[in-house]
Amino acid sequence: MKAVMSNRAAIAMYVLPALLLIMIIIYVPLVLTGYYGMMDWKGFAPMKFIGFGNYNKLIHDSMFWKSTYHSVLLGIFSTLSLFIYLAVSMVLASRIKGANLFRKIYLIPMLLSSVAIAQLWSKIYDPANGMLNNLLMAFGVENPPLWLSDPNIVLYSIFVPIVWQYAGFYIIIYYAALKNVSEEVVEAATIDGATAWQVATRVKLPLIAPVFKVTIILALVGSLKYFDLIFVMTGGGPNHASEVMASYMYGEAFSKYNFGYGSAIGFALLVICLLMTWLIRKLTASNEDVQY
Amino acid sequence: MSELAARKRSDADSGTHVKARWVGRIGFGILYLILGILAVIQIYPLLWLFLFSLKTNQEVFGMSPFALPQNPQWGNYPKVWSQGHINLYFLNSVWYTVAAVVLTIVLASFVTFAITRMHWKLSKLVLGLFIIGLMIPLHSTLIPLFNFFKHVNLIDNPLSVILSYTAFNLPVTIMILLGFYQAIPREIEEAGVIDGCSVHRIFFRIVLPLTTPVIATTAIINMIYNWNEFVFVNTFISSDRWKTLTVGVNNFVGQYLTDWGAIGATLMISIIPILVAFLLLSNRIVEGLAAGSVKG
Numbered sequence: 001m002k003a004v005m006s007n008r009a010a011i012a013m014y015v016l017p018a019l020l021l022i023m024i025i026i027y028v029p030l031v032l033t034g035y036y037g038m039m040d041w042k043g044f045a046p047m048k049f050i051g052f053g054n055y056n057k058l059i060h061d062s063m064f065w066k067s068t069y070h071s072v073l074l075g076i077f078s079t080l081s082l083f084i085y086l087a088v089s090m091v092l093a094s095r096i097k098g099a100n101l102f103r104k105i106y107l108i109p110m111l112l113s114s115v116a117i118a119q120l121w122s123k124i125y126d127p128a129n130g131m132l133n134n135l136l137m138a139f140g141v142e143n144p145p146l147w148l149s150d151p152n153i154v155l156y157s158i159f160v161p162i163v164w165q166y167a168g169f170y171i172i173i174y175y176a177a178l179k180n181v182s183e184e185v186v187e188a189a190t191i192d193g194a195t196a197w198q199v200a201t202r203v204k205l206p207l208i209a210p211v212f213k214v215t216i217i218l219a220l221v222g223s224l225k226y227f228d229l230i231f232v233m234t235g236g237g238p239n240h241a242s243e244v245m246a247s248y249m250y251g252e253a254f255s256k257y258n259f260g261y262g263s264a265i266g267f268a269l270l271v272i273c274l275l276m277t278w279l280i281r282k283l284t285a286s287n288e289d290v291q292y
Numbered sequence: 293m294s295e296l297a298a299r300k301r302s303d304a305d306s307g308t309h310v311k312a313r314w315v316g317r318i319g320f321g322i323l324y325l326i327l328g329i330l331a332v333i334q335i336y337p338l339l340w341l342f343l344f345s346l347k348t349n350q351e352v353f354g355m356s357p358f359a360l361p362q363n364p365q366w367g368n369y370p371k372v373w374s375q376g377h378i379n380l381y382f383l384n385s386v387w388y389t390v391a392a393v394v395l396t397i398v399l400a401s402f403v404t405f406a407i408t409r410m411h412w413k414l415s416k417l418v419l420g421l422f423i424i425g426l427m428i429p430l431h432s433t434l435i436p437l438f439n440f441f442k443h444v445n446l447i448d449n450p451l452s453v454i455l456s457y458t459a460f461n462l463p464v465t466i467m468i469l470l471g472f473y474q475a476i477p478r479e480i481e482e483a484g485v486i487d488g489c490s491v492h493r494i495f496f497r498i499v500l501p502l503t504t505p506v507i508a509t510t511a512i513i514n515m516i517y518n519w520n521e522f523v524f525v526n527t528f529i530s531s532d533r534w535k536t537l538t539v540g541v542n543n544f545v546g547q548y549l550t551d552w553g554a555i556g557a558t559l560m561i562s563i564i565p566i567l568v569a570f571l572l573l574s575n576r577i578v579e580g581l582a583a584g585s586v587k588g
Contacts, residue, residue: 005481006411010491014402014410015418018462021399025459026425029436036435088330091323104574105331108338111566111577113520115538116559119545120341123552131340134357168334169581176582217427225429228522232542246431253435254527263435270432277427 030270037264043257054264063240064265067248068272070155074244075223075276077159078166079216085167086212089174090200103175107168114165114228121161122148122233148234151241158230158242165229166222170215177211178204213284220280221273245269338563345369345556352552368557372544377532378558381540388450388536389518392457396514397507399458400465405495407466408473409481425463434527441528452528453536457518464517465510468583472506473499512573513580516566537562 037054041047058064088106092099109117124131125147133144147157181204189203227246230236236243236251243251249269253262344352346364373379403422407415437456438447446452476499484494525539535543541562545555570577 002411004485004489004491004494005409007491008412011406011410011412014406014495018399018403019418019421021455021459022422022425022462024440025437025456026428026433027421029433029440030428032436032439033432036439088327091327096323096327102327102331104578106334107574107578107581108567108570109334110581111516111520111570112563113522113538115520115522115542116563119541119555119559120337123344123555124337124340129352129357129552131337131357164334164337167330172578172582221427221429225431227431232522246429249431250434250523254438259435259439266432266435269429273427273429273432 033263033270034267035263036260037267039260039263041258041260041263043259047260050260054261055268057261058264058268063243064245064248064268066240067236067243067245070242071224071226071244071246073155074159074162074226075220078162078219078223081163081167082170082212082215082219085170086174088167089171089178090204092171093175093178094196094200099175103168103171105168106171109165109167110169112165115232117161117165118229118232121164125157149238151238154234154238154242158233161229161233162226166219170219173211173215174208177208181207213280216284217277217280220276224269224273224276245272341556341559344552345560347553347556349551349553365553368553369561372554372557373561376544376548376554376558377535377540378537378544378561380532381535381537382561384450384534385519385537388454388457389515391450392454392461392518393511393514395454396458396461396465397510400462400469400510401500401503401507402495403462404466404469404473405499408470409476409499410491419466422463422466425460426467430460430523434523438527447528448530448534450529450534453521453524453534456524456528457521461514461517465514468510468513468580469503469506471583472503476502508573509576509580509583512569512576515569516577519566 036047038049038051039047040050040053092103096102123129125133127133127144127146127149132147136144145153148154185203185207186199189199194202225246226244227250230242230244230247231250234242236247245265246269249262249265252258252265340357343361344357345368346361346366348361348363348365351359351361403418406412407419437452441447441449441452480498480502481494484498489497520538521536522538522542525536526542529535529539532540541558544558548554
């Protein structure tokens with residue numbers, strides 16, 4: 001048994017192709033992006049080593065910090081909205097008829113491409129012919145906002161379709177976790193005289209805390225990576241008011257051809273993502289994950 | 293429900309008045325109302341998109357956006373299908389998606405089998421490398437990848453896109469497969485070994501066929517991701533010949549800024565395959581999304 005299942009040639013044959021692929025496409029580029037960040041490399045001229053010049057520039061680049069701030073802000077919004085998704089999931093997981101249908105309907109936007117969502121919401125936000133402002137005017141709002149061209153609100157306008165897209169995804173995760181709480185535990189609590197509210201908050205919530213922790217990481221790190229939707233909807237504008245880290249990096253690299261500086265931003269993005277993941281794990285680590 | 297709990301509940305019921313039950317019913321009514329409103333918010337924008345894809349420009353610009361199309365312009369669909377290269381983009385999307393899904397599932401099944409069923413020292417470390425891939429922002433790889441593909445002459449070549457899709461989808465695919473593989477009883481391959489099967493025979497003839505259900509789940513999840521992917525195609529592909537629907541649709545919409553009917557029809561064409569897949573396979577999609585995200 002053991003001899004057959006530890007056949008080295010077979011293991012190599014099964015593992016190496018995929019391992020090689022993620023090395024070439026993911027890990028080597030990650031290292032290289034840090035290295036290219038140390039290059040003076042613009043357009044199609046050959047690159048030249050300049051040490052930490054780009055990283056030094058990055059630290060003093062107010063545009064970079066502004067885009068980082070926007071990314072973090074979206075991350076915080078996304079994390080806060082998790083509580084709403086959790087509340088909805090708790091309602092669905094209680095004795096609601098048609099819960100299965102509801103959660104599937106909520107999921108539909110998650111299946112669409114960010115490009116399609118961005119185009120659709122650009123039309124919804126259209127000042128003259130869009131759905132939203134016509135609705136507002138029907139309710140008597142005189143000068144409805146210019147959702148995507150007002151620098152003061154554009155980030156919030158972008159956040160709405162993000163919620164619209166991801167709500168169903170998180171609801172499905174929470175719903176599955178809540179349904180996984182064993183009947184016996186709930187029953188025991190009920191026998192001890194716990195009300196439905198107490199069962200929900202004191203029994204079910206602590207039990208799904210590990211799942212909640214994972215979703216915080218997903219929401220925060222996911223927000224740091226937001227790109228498609230913003231790139232298509234506003235391109236980071238107007239006047240960088242909706243610029244995020246990934247769109248800033250993409251613009252520097254593939255519109256201005258500042259590959260060296262773009263690499264430095266890309267590396268900073270990686271570091272911030274990993275740091276954030278580590279930080280959340282640290283902050284939410286508990287000595288004992290609750291188990292009954 | 294145990295007897296004791298049931299008695300408690302009936303005690304509580306008889307103890308409360310009819311009034312309380314009414315309050316409970318109204319409470320439930322309000323909950324349903326909220327759930328219903330949320331459902332409308334999630335669906336109505338898509339319905340609205342479908343409606344304006346059937347409108348003329350006079351209707352879009354002259355009438356309420358909530359009006360139904362007076363004379364549905366079904367012609368918008370064949371028009372954009374043949375005019376804006378949409379048929380070509382659609383075909384590209386289909387075959388890139390299929391190629392990447394097949395490649396991803398084959399490679400991921402190999403890896404998951406080796407990690408969960410075979411004995412070797414570095415298996416934990418290798419698994420870790422795949423799983424960490426989930427946290428990596430793909431934008432951090434974009435410039436070096438672009439440079440690499442340029443040097444090996446794969447820029448503006450579908451292979452660059454398919455390989456990137458596969459590499460970045462391997463982590464989530466392996467994660468979904470993992471739980472299923474771990475649940476397969478050891479006795480199955482023990483029987484295989486006793487019968488004198490080689491490892492390859494055990495994998496291809498015994499284990500792989502058992503995983504058909506989870507392969508279906510990963511296939512549909514991969515299909516959705518690949519179909520919707522934007523950045524890689526937008527960066528690595530420059531000629532219309534090789535563009536996919538997401539990028540093609542985006543360029544098309546950029547060109548036809550004022551023709552809402554055409555824009556609506558293009559967007560509808562790009563999302564219909566996903567909606568059809570969802571109608572047919574919603575349970576698998578739900579299961580795959582939940583499994584792929586949390587098990588880590």
